[in-house]
Amino acid sequence: MQLPDPTLILKNVSRHIQLNLNEQEYFLSLLQTRELPRKSYLLRQGEICRSENFVLKGCLRAYTTDEDGTEHIVMFGPQDWWISDLASFLSQRPATYTIDALEDTTLLQISKTDLEKLYGKIPKFERFFRLLLQNAFVAQQDRIQQNLSFTAELRYLDFIKKYPRLEQLVSQKQIASYLGITPVFLSMIRRKLSRR
Amino acid sequence: MQLPDPTLILKNVSRHIQLNLNEQEYFLSLLQTRELPRKSYLLRQGEICRSENFVLKGCLRAYTTDEDGTEHIVMFGPQDWWISDLASFLSQRPATYTIDALEDTTLLQISKTDLEKLYGKIPKFERFFRLLLQNAFVAQQDRIQQNLSFTAELRYLDFIKKYPRLEQLVSQKQIASYLGITPVFLSMIRRKLSRR
């Protein structure tokens, strides 16, 4: 198997912290490449989430499934994003969410123990993951506020404005699941919008 | 004005990190006490959030208000909780949320600059606030998942199970706003539940 290009993850990290060449090399040495074919699982509800995962290529989703089989997507993981079941990863307890690949995907993974080593050797990474967490927290708070305040139509318009890449990438069914509506209703919204 | 009892905040901190007496004393020396009468504002949308706030007594709420005046509560701040507009506090940019007191409230506040000093002098506090943030992140993700999956009735039942104290403390109107439904509909849910 050929090694994938690490440029993307270094660029991702450099948005928050600066690394010299040795640090870059050490960081990369802790990462495992993983190929995930479409529809295969990275994590199933009930398993322990053992890695943080950076998406080099492809797209994942994290979701729950209720009694009647309906899926509810809490986050997407497109290229250049980090994804995991954070609660499970941090506590090493069973995961709430299932994570699978919406298309053939390549990941870079770091295990919990290697992440601890990384924190020890390059404390800047504490800062990096804290900033990641802060941004995620703020984005989530925003989403909660929108769910409380907006109709599905407004939420959809905001989604395509905020994540234009994702709108192209994932099916309407997945977007509907993320927005908390049925695919049928999303289709009705789109028809109404296109009539203008 | 009499100084309030700092026991509560020390207990709160000790849930995550251990402090010796000197550290305790230094930490307390950075805190400002603030009394907030019922209905007065701690922060208004558009202002800069300049402090993290620990609730010694009373209860706050953080919310947005839409065009027609409807309020949407993103979080409560009862006794023993931390509350702020985190995005605004971290970036020192205008706040999205308004925070006000649901009843007469006593806070302990720490300013951004004093918090930086605290991190410098007692790095354990970096860990403390990171853990706070992690817990808040997980709770929020949970709430998003529930908003996607559950009916208002189930969300209400979960709310009173998860926050029995809050159910007693705040009015139904506030709970409805937090759940994303109207007070009228919450009343209907309660009637239905009480008929069993």
Place this chain on the structure above:
DNA sequence: GTAATTTATTAAACTACTTTAACGTTTCGC
């Protein structure tokens, strides 16, 4: 390349939740 599966669209009937309005009760401000 083709059959099988999944996805998107539309319509019609249905349900969860909202809106308005009226009324009694509690709480608040002073």
Place this chain on the structure above:
DNA sequence: GCGAAACGTTAAAGTAGTTTAATAAATTAC
């Protein structure tokens, strides 16, 4: 302690979003 305001309840009519089902179109599996 009293008058005004806010809150909670109920009912009835309205709307946003769901469900089911049928059909066409796109994608997938082999």
